[in-house]
Amino acid sequence: MAILTNPFINVINSYNGLPEQPAPAYLSDELKQLFRKREVALYISMRQVLDQVTQLLGDGEKIINMLPMTNEANSGYATDGIMGMYAPDSEATKWYRDSQSSLRGNRLMIFTDRRIIFFIVIEFMDDPNQYFSYSYESIKSIKLKSKYFRSADLEHVGKTHTYGSYTLDFETTDRHIFTEFLTKENGELFKQNLLTIPGMQHIEVGNKASRVNRLDYIFSNFSFSFKVFLWVGFGITAWCFIAAVATWIMTLLH
Amino acid sequence: MDNEELLAQLRAHDEAGLDALIDQYGDLIRQVIWRYLRGGYERGYTQDIENRCYYKIWAKIDTYDAAKGNFEAWVGTIAKHQALDYKKGLKGTFQDLDLAADYLAADEPEPEIDWQPYLQQLSGQQLTVFKLFFVDGLYPMEIAQQLKMKPTAVYKNLSRARQKIQKGGQQAWQS
Incomplete structure (x- = not known):
């Protein structure tokens, strides 16, 4: 099946009880039908995933809601390109790969009344032990920083239209670090959960990442790494430019 | 296929x-x-x-x-x-x-209301029309076709059934 808009967010939102979003208007009727088939196939796969999730829950533990993340809407830093490659094992996973044209791109964060369960969908389908569990007690503080980007698409030329997004970063007391780029909707759901889930009430929310080990501020801090990469890149470019201009001037003088 | x-x-x-x-x-x-x-x-x-x-x-x-x-x-x-x-x-x-x-944190579903005491006061035809409209979700025209009656009769039955249930509800509440 051809790659169209990823229906993962739509499907998870329907599980969260939100009304459906219409298919993109630019799609023809045939493409809309293809998109619909892809959506139904994903819905069936996600039912199997949710059945697996219920096996992980403890006595009396309850699911509150789910936060979908994709390469298209969130970051593809660790789940796209070479990092996004995966070889499915089971028939269900092969069906997921073929029907969704997707490998490690779709991720799911499940909020229960006790913890956050996070997994990459295709890995979790193959192996129910491939997930991360972050209990609320082990999270002391999080970074949930909002950012706004000015739009650069043709639809909003000449208008002051901005897109909101959030950076999420936290480290648990047993030193698991989680960093992700959230969409505006993801960020709002996360904030809603911080306010409404009793187990999350003690978590401090700020604009700075906090680490247990000081070295992790340098080596396990995506924001810092990005800034270093940016400045080093800028420095190398500036040095090359200055060297080129100096060479040109020297050539002129001789 | x-x-x-x-x-x-x-x-x-x-x-x-x-x-x-x-x-x-x-x-x-x-x-x-x-x-x-x-x-x-x-x-x-x-x-x-x-x-x-x-x-x-x-x-x-x-x-x-x-x-x-x-x-x-x-x-x-x-x-x-x-x-x-x-x-x-x-x-x-x-x-x-x-x-x-x-496993679900959703609110407890509301308990089923026992409608039987309210529905007992309806006549046979009123009860049939009432159930077809509110339970099966049929339109009055479809009920009329199914029961071979005029659409106005369907509306009349529905209206009388509603009145009876309202009166019955008030009496039950007062008692």
Whole structure:
């Protein structure tokens, strides 16, 4: 099946009880039908995933809601390109790969009344032990920083239209670090959960990442790494430019 | 694709079978759902109900018995039940996902109201019309055709049934 808009967010939102979003208007009727088939196939796969999730829950533990993340809407830093490659094992996973044209791109964060369960969908389908569990007690503080980007698409030329997004970063007391780029909707759901889930009430929310080990501020801090990469890149470019201009001037003088 | 082939593919959980099901029965499923969801707000959840229908068919295809009825009627019945379940206020919760209720943080469903004392005061015809309208979700014209009566008689029966139930409710509340 051809790659169209990823229906993962739509499907998870329907599980969260939100009304459906219409298919993109630019799609023809045939493409809309293809998109619909892809959506139904994903819905069936996600039912199997949710059945697996219920096996992980403890006595009396309850699911509150789910936060979908994709390469298209969130970051593809660790789940796209070479990092996004995966070889499915089971028939269900092969069906997921073929029907969704997707490998490690779709991720799911499940909020229960006790913890956050996070997994990459295709890995979790193959192996129910491939997930991360972050209990609320082990999270002391999080970074949930909002950012706004000015739009650069043709639809909003000449208008002051901005897109909101959030950076999420936290480290648990047993030193698991989680960093992700959230969409505006993801960020709002996360904030809603911080306010409404009793187990999350003690978590401090700020604009700075906090680490247990000081070295992790340098080596396990995506924001810092990005800034270093940016400045080093800028420095190398500036040095090359200055060297080129100096060479040109020297050539002129001789 | 004929029904035999479609059923064989669905039983084998073949993706082509699911695609054919959506192509051949997608319109029927939507028509049945829209028959029970009349408002624009409710129809905003159409695709979610359709997804549940497709999942039911996919998961329960082995329980379909051709000797008991044709496939179209079976699909229509599933769509009807899914739409009616949704209407009963289950939308937006996980309670109709077939997950064990112990795992879900949704609010407790409200207890079923015992309508029998209220419905006892209705005559036979009023009761039939009342159930067809409020329980089965039929339009007055369809009820009129089914019961072979005039549409005005359907409206009259509904109106009198409502009045009787209102009076009965007040008396029950006062007592």
